[in-house]
Amino acid sequence: MKDKTAIVTGASSGFGLLTALKLAETHFVIATARQPEKAAALQKRIAELGAEASITVIALDVTKEHSISSFSEKLKGYGAVDLLVNNAGTAYGGFAEELPLEQYRKQYETNVFGLIAVTQAVLPYMKKNGGAKIINISSISGRIAFPAFSPYASSKHAVEGFSESLRLELRPFGIDVAVIEPGSYKTAIWDTSLAGQVTVPDAGSPYAGYFAQISDFIAKNRRQYGNPEEVARLISRLAQKKRLKKLRYPIGKGVGLLIFCHALLPWRIWEWAVGKNLFKSGYLK
Numbered sequence: 286m287k288d289k290t291a292i293v294t295g296a297s298s299g300f301g302l303l304t305a306l307k308l309a310e311t312h313f314v315i316a317t318a319r320q321p322e323k324a325a326a327l328q329k330r331i332a333e334l335g336a337e338a339s340i341t342v343i344a345l346d347v348t349k350e351h352s353i354s355s356f357s358e359k360l361k362g363y364g365a366v367d368l369l370v371n372n373a374g375t376a377y378g379g380f381a382e383e384l385p386l387e388q389y390r391k392q393y394e395t396n397v398f399g400l401i402a403v404t405q406a407v408l409p410y411m412k413k414n415g416g417a418k419i420i421n422i423s424s425i426s427g428r429i430a431f432p433a434f435s436p437y438a439s440s441k442h443a444v445e446g447f448s449e450s451l452r453l454e455l456r457p458f459g460i461d462v463a464v465i466e467p468g469s470y471k472t473a474i475w476d477t478s479l480a481g482q483v484t485v486p487d488a489g490s491p492y493a494g495y496f497a498q499i500s501d502f503i504a505k506n507r508r509q510y511g512n513p514e515e516v517a518r519l520i521s522r523l524a525q526k527k528r529l530k531k532l533r534y535p536i537g538k539g540v541g542l543l544i545f546c547h548a549l550l551p552w553r554i555w556e557w558a559v560g561k562n563l564f565k566s567g568y569l570k
Contacts, residue, residue: 287313287339290366291524294347294403295373297323300422300467302330303517304370309339311525312368317345317356319373347373347399357406365413368524371400372422377436379484380492388484389436396440401447415459418529420520421448423464425540429547431559433483433499445533452532461529465520468537469506470513502562511537
């Protein structure tokens with residue numbers, strides 16, 4: 286068994302799966318999955334890779350209090366925790382006027398309250414060792430909001446604010462907190478969302494044309510999405526550092542430039558630039 290222990294939530298696919306497999310090279314990994322069938326599939330994948338000695342799978346639904354309590358009890362058998370990667374997340378979208386409030390609640394239950402609840406459950410185990418780290422998976426959407434995805438963007442903005450406060454709170458205990466801010470990557474989160482978690486305006490909606498152009502923009506840029514293994518490698522590198530000197534780690538093609546422009550450009554110019562790129566046919570004027 287490796288000397289250091291890492292927890293990765295939402296490890297059944299995407300960033301979570303790749304991160305768990307990468308961290309298994311240096312850590313003993315506790316990988317969590319929400320659905321029993323996904324946990325079983327993850328266990329099978331680990332067995333196929335011969336990584337059973339380095340990764341164990343525990344069921345965890347970050348939105349359920351009883352599941353988090355059960356998970357916390359199971360952690361007693363593993364001793365100190367050196368790294369927590371809060372990756373579990375989902376994405377809801379649509380136009381605010383047309384979205385039921387329940388969609389926002391579901392978004393926040395996973396991306397925000399679930400992340401906070403898991404952090405609270407794991408922190409007592411992290412104080413046993415010096416140099417522990419919490420890495421929260423945010424998004425470029427946690428810095429810059431885009432139309433039609435206010436549930437997701439606002440939830441990631443909340444993750445950014447929570448992480449900043451938490452970093453300052455935990456400094457006296459030698460625990461570092463950081464956020465990863467990926468741009469567009471080839472993961473299943475948006476495919477899953479577009480299959481049922483994005484509220485598509487009907488033909489008579491005043492937002493129908495708006496949504497069509499946003500969808501077209503996303504489709505045209507999908508081929509430029511990055512390899513998610515880049516994010517897993519970044520997390521692995523950060524896990525092995527003695528200290529995390531920065532709070533935020535943006536990653537992805539064009540992300541740094543986007544953040545730079547958003548921070549420095551006057552709002553009227555930024556708004557014009559977004560409109561020019563998303564709505565070349567002149568829908569927005």
